[in-house]
Amino acid sequence: MSRSVAGRQRTALVALVGNPNSGKTSLFNALTGSNQKVGNYPGVTVERVSGRMPLGEGFAEVIDVPGLYSMRAVSLDEEVATEVISGVAEEGEPDVLVCVIDASHLERNLFFFSQLVGAQIPTVVALTMTDILKSEGHFVDTERLASALGVEVVPVTSHKNLGLDNLKLAIERTLAENIKPEVDLGFPNVVREPVFRLHERLARAGVDVTKSSVREALLDENAPLNRRIKDLPEFKTAFDEERAKILGETAQGKTIDAQSRYAWAGRIKAEVSQNPNQLSRGTSDRIDAFLTHRVFGPLFFFLVMYLVFQSIYTLATPLMDLIGSGIDAVKGGIAPLLERWPLVQSLVVDGVVTGIGTVLTFLPQILILFFFIALLEGSGYLARAAFLMDRMLGWCGLNGRAFIPLLSSFACAVPGIMAARVMPDQRSRLATVLVAPLMSCSARLPVYVLFIGAFVEPRFGPAWAGFALFLMHFVGLVFAVPTVWLLNKGVLKGRRLPFVLELPRYQWPRARDVLVSLVSRAKVFLNTAGTIIFFLSIVIWGLLYFPRSDQADLSYRAQYTQSHPSATTDELSKYVDARRIQDSYLGRFGRTIEPVFIPAGFDWRLTTAILAAFPAREVVVSAMGIIFDLGGDIDEKSPDLRKALAKATWPDGRPLVTLPTAISLMVFFALCAQCMATLATIKRESGSWKWAAYAFLYMTALAYGSAVVIYQIGSRLT
Amino acid sequence: MFSLKVSDPTKKTVCGLEGLCLGSKCRVICVDTNGQTSCRLMEMGLTPGTEFTVTKVAPLGDPIEIDVRGTRICLRRKETAEITVEKVS
Known part of the structure; x- marks a missing residue:
């Protein structure tokens, strides 16, 4: 069952291909169970899901190739999928394709199958949804289908594990006997004859290609063969001439390929289904x-x-x-x-x-x-x-x-x-x-509760406080709409795909498919985003811890006991904690960039709290607790912190936090990207730090800009 | 001033799916292959000569769902300008 490569046995590579919604992933889960690996295809964001399945004496590697409607790729997912099938991808040419064909959508699935013929790879057909067909009184003659396609056809019902062993045996036979699909698509003679002529000429010139790729190159200027013959001028002109002739002779030149394939699919469907009525x-x-x-x-x-x-x-x-x-x-x-x-x-x-x-x-x-x-x-x-x-x-x-x-x-x-x-x-x-x-995620809630509780509620009463909390949840949404619009205008490249959505038949969700997806999501998160979050936590810890020395601690104590002779040990240790964070690298950085945040109404203490909250927004509350000498064990409902904030002043004695400052700070938190878990996840999902950096920069700019505008206008009004 | 045009109200040619309402049955007359979406539409089965029925219209009037060759696909009306259809019934 394994092909011999350079004298050594290697595991067979099985690629599961088919239309979206054809039951491909359910079959993949049934074949591989929990033996799955989720990663990315090299260099792109498309997820590569592969697994091991027992086959014959040994194992085979199975790849769940993203769903395709045709081999003419438009989206990135489709591009990757066609690369895997045609063997251009890193893992090399698959040894066998398992083409999943949904029996309840036979024509469109056969259309896709007809495009696999050109790849000339051993192929097996797994026929799904036959149970639905049966319950509606329909039936597909698998033997006739097999002889029409030239490959083995195995009906499978993945959630009941029916047909899986037959499928594996068919895969083994197909590998051993090298069974490739053979179909007569019945192209009209205007196409058939030039294909035959050009194929002969190419063969004489020593260019080894299949007839189907010649036909493809003839009907579509962008087909891969046209790139190969670009350097052979005599063939290029021959192809161009023949193509012009075909397009002239038929009114709908370019539609000829799809039309012929669908006509073929329709004939096969009529041949293999016993019940001529449409499936209800x-x-x-x-x-x-x-x-x-x-x-x-x-x-x-x-x-x-x-x-x-x-x-x-x-x-x-x-x-x-x-x-x-x-x-x-x-x-x-x-x-x-x-x-x-x-x-x-x-x-x-x-x-x-x-x-x-x-x-x-x-x-x-x-x-x-x-x-x-x-x-x-x-x-x-x-x-x-x-x-x-x-x-x-x-x-x-x-x-x-x-x-x-x-x-x-x-x-x-x-x-x-x-x-x-x-x-x-x-x-x-x-x-x-x-x-x-x-x-507005739930981590922003503590910030809203703290500042609304301290600065809105005492002045306007609980009804307005509730309304303010409600409004805060819309701040981000209001900015999101123009942001998406701008992103689409300027930043995001790539073709916008036509919206084609299939509404599949309703089905009961299968327990195994649900479980497999949960396990793989958890693994992906822990392995990639989780690792980044973990390391960033340690970096932030270091920035808040260092430099620390016993001498510095002693001098903090001395200063505090001098100014507060009756201080308790608790007060003393809170003061030392506050001084430690102020003198840490992060605290020093906060002081350095204080001028930047003054237009938004933040002093170095609020700035340091914002910086310390980079790992996660909700940390800002306990960071403020430490910075305002209250210790870190404090929450957003703490009256002490509210009082401390209300009492805090600028060096010249003006109150630090007024209503405009409170609103400016809340809006800042509503819009900023102070969450390394989010950034790590963006990196994981977009495949590069570029987009994480982009999100961080645009959100911080938006947050800072809005905070400055609010504070500047607000402080002039009050 | 009067031109005598023979028009059959049942054979109305429409570009794209703009004016179609729920339940209309149509046939694709031609596909403009120079456009962006035409290839995808043909791959989904909307080749010249194919009949289809409008089976759903979303609450806001767009997208719509059609039944073509036994499969149900949803399309945005605007993105189907490349196909020309005629009403069958």
Whole structure:
């Protein structure tokens, strides 16, 4: 079963190919189980999913190639997929293609199959959805189909593990006997004759190509063979002449290829299906009558979205708290053991363990969101949601599928950005990834609560405070729309794809597919984004810890006891903590760039708190606690911190935080990119630091600009 | 001033899917292959001569879903300007 390469046996490479929604991924999960590896194709963002499956005596590597409607690639995903099939990709030519054909959409799936013939690779057909056909009283004659295609055809029902062994045996036979598809597409003679002539001429000249690639080159100027013959002028003119003749003779020259293939697919379909009636979509249509209804459709959609959002928001919190207290317990357990080495203690407790904690707290949200996405995708509802929302999001360059990533970003941008992968179009996906962090995530809430509680509520009362909190959630959204529009005008390159969406039949989501997707999402997050978040946590810890010396600590103590002779040990240690952060590298940096933030109304203390909150926005509250001598164990509802903020002054005695400062600071936090987890996830999902840097720069510029404008106008009005 | 035009109201030629309403049945007459989306539309089965039915219209009027060759695909009306269709019924 393994092909011998340079005298050595290697594992066979099996590529699973087929239309989107053909059941390809379910089959892949059934064949490989939990033996899956998720990575990226080299240099691009397209995810490469591969796995090992037992085959014969040994194993074979299976790649789940992104879904394709044709071998003429438009999007990046399609480009990668066609490269894998034609053997240009890094892993080399696949030993065998398993073409997944959805029996309930036979014509379009056969159209794709007809394009695989040119690749001249041993092929097996896995026929899916035959159970649906059967329940509707339809039937596909697999033997006739096999003889029409020239390859083995195996019906499979992935979720019941039916037909998998037959498929594996067929793969082994196909490999051993080198069975390649052989079909007569029945092109008209105006095409057939010149193909024959040119193929002969090329063969005589020693150019070894298949007839189908000659035909392709004849009908389409952009076909790969045309690049090869560019340097052979006699062939180039021959091809050009023949092409001109064909286009002249038939009214619809360029459509001839698709027309002939679909005509062939139609003939095969008529030949192999016993029931001439169209397959009914009774149940699916009845459900759709409600779910895509003018009124009930959007209502149900918002209900589903509300449920998803509430679940991320509420179900994740206890799990995150559990992880938080687990991390605290670990810290409490480790800290006393390292008492004698304060540097190591701080590194382990505040650096390493806190870093791990930061990474882990994202997992519940990611898993909950992807659980829902797997359900929505597996059932077919996700496509309906995109259908319903496309008009609302389409005009500014996003598409209907962007709704889920954007909504989930209101809970947390990390799972939101990861969810952008539901969009097949790279351009809208990147646009969504870049604006998702503008949605007001739950980590901004403590900042809003603190400042609204301290500066809005006392002046305007609780009703206005609630309204202010509500308004703050729209700040990012208001900026997101023009941002997407601008991104699409100027920054994002690449072709905008036509919106072609298929609404598949409704199905029950399969437990295995849901589970596999959850496990792979968790792995991807921990392996890539998680690692970056972890290392950045340690860097930030270092910037806040160093330089530290016993002499400095002693002089802080001396100063404090001199000015406050009756100070308690607690007050003293809080003061020392505050001085340590002020004199750390990060604190010094905060002082240095204070002039930059003065126009926005922030002094060096607020600036340092903002800088210290780079790992995660919510840290700003405890950072302020430390900086204002209150210690780090403080939360946004603490009256002490509110009082300290209200009492703080500029060196000349003016109050530091006034209403304009409070609003400017909240808007700054609503728009800034102070979240390394988000940036790490953007890097992971877009494949480069470039886009993470881009997001950071544009968001910081937006945040800073808005804060300055608000403070400058606000402080003149009051 | 009156020109006698023989027009058959059932054989109305339309460019793209702009004016089609729910339930209309159409046939593709020709596809302008110079455009961006024409290839994708043909790959999805909308080749000249193919009949299709409009099976859904989104709440805001766009996109629409059509049934072509037994598959259901959604398209934005504006992005189908490259195909010319005639109403069958």
